[in-house]
Amino acid sequence: MRASAAFNRLLVLVMLVASFVAPGAAHAEGTVRIVDQYGIGSLLLKVAKDQKLIEKEGARAGLHIDVQWTTLSGGAAVNEALLSGAADIATLGIGPLMTIWDRTRGHQDFRAMSAQSAVPVYLVSNDARIRSIADIGEKDRIAVVSVAVSQQGRLLQMASAKAFGDAEYARLDRFEVNMPHADATTAMLAGSSVINLHFSNAPYQYQELDDPKIYKVISSTDILGGPATSSVAVTSDKWRKDNPRTYAAVRAALVDAARLVRSNKPEAAAIYIRQDASKLSPTFVERILNDKDVSFSTTPENTLALGAFLFKVGVIRHEPKSWRDYFFTDDPDAQGS
Known part of the structure; x- marks a missing residue:
C-alpha cells in the first residue's frame, strides 16, 4: 500500500519536472496531458484514448493534437497532479471534484468539463x-x-x-x-x-x-437517494481559456465516446480490457455495461447532494448552489443536476 502511494507521488513528480523542461509545450494549443484512473467509471476517456477520438476531433477542426496519457490510482494523487500543473485534464469522482473546486476558486478555478459515468459504488x-x-x-x-x-x-x-x-x-x-x-x-x-x-x-x-x-x-x-454521476473529467479555467480549440476537441471526443459505449457494448468492453490491461472476460465486462443501474453520459446527474453535504459539515468552504457552479457550461441551455 505504501509502495503504491509512493509510486504515485514519484510519477506526479516526474510529470511535473517534464512540464518544466518543456514549458512552451505545457500550455501550447494542440497539446494536452490527461491523467486517468483505473476502473470502468472513466470508460469515456479510455474509449477516447483507444480510438484516438481527441486527435480525430482536432483534425476535423484543422488542429494537430498531441495527447499525453498517464494513469494513477486514487483521487489524492490525481488532485496533486492537477494542482501541481503536471496534468491538464484528469478523471475525478464528485467528492474530489468538490474539494478541488472549493480550494481553487478565484485562482486556478478547477471545474468539471464533462460527466463521464453514473456507475454506483x-x-x-x-x-x-x-x-x-x-x-x-x-x-x-x-x-x-x-x-x-x-x-x-x-x-x-x-x-x-x-x-x-x-x-x-x-x-x-x-x-x-x-x-x-x-x-x-x-x-x-x-x-x-x-x-x-x-x-x-x-x-x-x-x-x-x-x-x-x-x-x-x-x-x-x-x-x-438515487442514481448519480460518479466520474467526471476536470480541468482549470486557465487551461480552458488558453486552449479553446483543444478543449473543444476533448469535449467533443467525450461525446463521441459516450455514443460508442451506448451503441456498441461489445466494443466498449474490449476497449476497457485493453486500456486497463484487465484479465476479465469480455462477457463479464459486458454484463457490467448492460447493468440497468449503470450509464455513460456527459450530462451530470444528481451531483449537488454530495456538495451540499460537504459544505454543511465544513469540509468545503463554499456552498455550491447549482451543478453549474462546479461545471464549465458553454451552453446556457445545458441540462444537468
Whole structure:
C-alpha cells in the first residue's frame, strides 16, 4: 500500500519536472496531458484514448493534437497532479471534484468539463457480522483508494452523518486504509485479515459480489437517494481559456465516446480490457455495461447532494448552489443536476 502511494507521488513528480523542461509545450494549443484512473467509471476517456477520438476531433477542426496519457490510482494523487500543473485534464469522482473546486476558486478555478459515468459504488464486506455501517467497529478495516478524501471516503462520511448525526460524519474515517481497488479485491476474495470491508467500484465490486461470502452493505445509490454521476473529467479555467480549440476537441471526443459505449457494448468492453490491461472476460465486462443501474453520459446527474453535504459539515468552504457552479457550461441551455 505504501509502495503504491509512493509510486504515485514519484510519477506526479516526474510529470511535473517534464512540464518544466518543456514549458512552451505545457500550455501550447494542440497539446494536452490527461491523467486517468483505473476502473470502468472513466470508460469515456479510455474509449477516447483507444480510438484516438481527441486527435480525430482536432483534425476535423484543422488542429494537430498531441495527447499525453498517464494513469494513477486514487483521487489524492490525481488532485496533486492537477494542482501541481503536471496534468491538464484528469478523471475525478464528485467528492474530489468538490474539494478541488472549493480550494481553487478565484485562482486556478478547477471545474468539471464533462460527466463521464453514473456507475454506483458499493461498500462490500466478507464479515457476516456487518449488516450496516452501524456494525463497523474498532476491529474492522475498510479499504479505500484515499482515506477520507476519495469519492468513496466522502460517500461514507455522508452515510455516517445520516446514521449518527452531522457531528459524527467522520466517525468511520479512522477505520479506513489506503489500498488500490485491485489489491483490495484480491484481499477480500482471499479472506485476508488485513481488511474485511472494501468501498469498491466497477469492475471490482462485481468480482467481489460473485463470491457468495461477500455481500453489499450500502451503495452510493442508497446514500444519494438515487442514481448519480460518479466520474467526471476536470480541468482549470486557465487551461480552458488558453486552449479553446483543444478543449473543444476533448469535449467533443467525450461525446463521441459516450455514443460508442451506448451503441456498441461489445466494443466498449474490449476497449476497457485493453486500456486497463484487465484479465476479465469480455462477457463479464459486458454484463457490467448492460447493468440497468449503470450509464455513460456527459450530462451530470444528481451531483449537488454530495456538495451540499460537504459544505454543511465544513469540509468545503463554499456552498455550491447549482451543478453549474462546479461545471464549465458553454451552453446556457445545458441540462444537468
